[in-house]
Amino acid sequence: MHADYVEVVDRAVHGGLPLGQIADLAIRLAASGNRLDLAQADTADIASTGGPTSLSTLLCPPMLVAIGRRVPKLGVPGRPAGGVDVLGTIPGYRTALDVVAAEQVLAMCNYVHIDAGASFAPADAALFRYRQQVGAQAVPDLAIASLLSKKIAVGVKRVGLEVRVADHGNFGSDFAEARQASRKFCDVARILGMDAVCVLTDASRPFQPFVGRGEALLAFKLVLDGEENDWLAEHLDVCTTMVSTIGGAVEVDRRAMSSAAIRNIEAQGGSERRFREYANEIARRHGRPLIAEAAGYVRYDLGKLRNAVIQAQGASAGYADDAGVILKVRAGDRVEPKEELLSVRCPEAARLTFEAALRSAIEIDATPTGSPAAMEFVHV
Incomplete structure (x- = not known):
């Protein structure tokens, strides 16, 4: 890691x-690699601050x-179930694309989903790994720079951010801290010429x-086919x-959402058949239950x-997928x-x-839990 970035952290x-x-x-993180030069103002994306079980970065693009x-x-x-x-x-799905390939995919289906690294924002990918190593992943200022560097690199003009509020969140452990970080995110986005909503x-x-x-991929298939259960439907x-x-x-x-998703899968080297086959295989491998040992509220x-x-996903090359739960x-x-x-x-x-x-x-335990907090929106 470059000494300048260590000092910034x-x-x-x-x-x-x-x-x-x-x-x-x-800006510096984005400038460390290639950029997509997209002059049109119709680009948009929804990112997240990380955390398990939300599928927003998978469902929202199509x-x-x-x-x-x-x-x-x-x-x-590197997340259990981030979109990429x-x-x-x-x-067959390729997530490491160069500028030419990324532009071709975008021209084909209006959606390209790639990972930061060798071609795009390599300094951001390196800084993210360093933040994980030194326990600085949940520092809002660094998370804001990282998130927005990726939008600069690929030319996004309209930015949505799902701020997942919890003890394990990167924008604060409660809604008061998350609101403050969200306002800062929108302020920085405005400096960079973007419209942002948290x-x-x-x-x-x-x-x-x-x-x-694999479980998230199965959920994706169920949503595209209109076969989601009530819980997944609420998240949709x-x-x-x-x-x-x-x-x-x-x-x-x-139908348009499903078409957009399948066109992207095919444009990036996968196929609808292989997508469905793998999702169905995940469903078939869920045969062992974990049983409650006591009565009470979960x-x-x-x-x-x-x-x-x-820890159970495995450490094989690529996107290891050895484990999951429903x-x-x-x-x-x-x-x-x-x-x-x-x-x-x-x-x-295992x-x-x-x-x-x-x-x-x-x-x-025997104590009922309260209702979840409602969604909040932050515009600046």
Whole structure:
């Protein structure tokens, strides 16, 4: 890591950065690699601050395309089920594209989804890894620069950001801290010539039940086919609201969304057949339940749940996808002994360790939980 970036991280951790310095850092990170030169003003994207169970970075891009936006999307891989991580599990899908290939994909289907690294924003990818190593991932000023550098690199003009508010969040552990960081994000975006909206969501409980790369891909297939369950449908409604905040209050056509998603998969080297085959294989591998050992109300520690999935996913090259879960019980619901909490997918050799880690992420007690916080919107 370059000494200048190490110094910036230290200042951000110990005192914070002025708006102008955050904007300058975003520009420098974007300038470290190639850029897409998109003069049109119809580009848009919805990013997130990270955290498990929300599928906004996977579901929102084809929705935006369906309402007439172009979506050049640059992400940092490494999450249990970030958008680029999920698409990268599709056999043949290419996430590492150069400028020419990215422009060709965008011209074909108005949507390209690639990872930061060798071609685009390599300094941001390196800085992200360094932040993880030194415990500076959840520093809002650095997260803002990182997020906006990727929008600069691919020419996004209209930016939505899902701010996932929880103890494990990168924009603060509660809504007061998240509002402050969200206002700063919008201020910096304005300095950089972008229109920005932040949507604050309660990430203290699961947004939907499919947790893991393959599981998120299965959820994606169910949504595209109109076969989502009620819990996933509620999350889809939240994602639709996010799209409306930056793309205009129009109804998203499900067929157009599905068409946009499949066209992108095919343009980036995958195929509809392989996408569906792999999603169906994930569903078939979910045959083992994790059972409640006591009666009471269910709580999830999503930080522990995320870590359990990451540790069980494997360390193979590319987008490792050895493990995941499908939740059967919502946070706050009451269960009885022997009731199924979730189903597990993992190699047999890792099952006992994975199940123990999952149990440590689930608490069942006699106290009912309250309702989740409502969404909030921050415009500047």
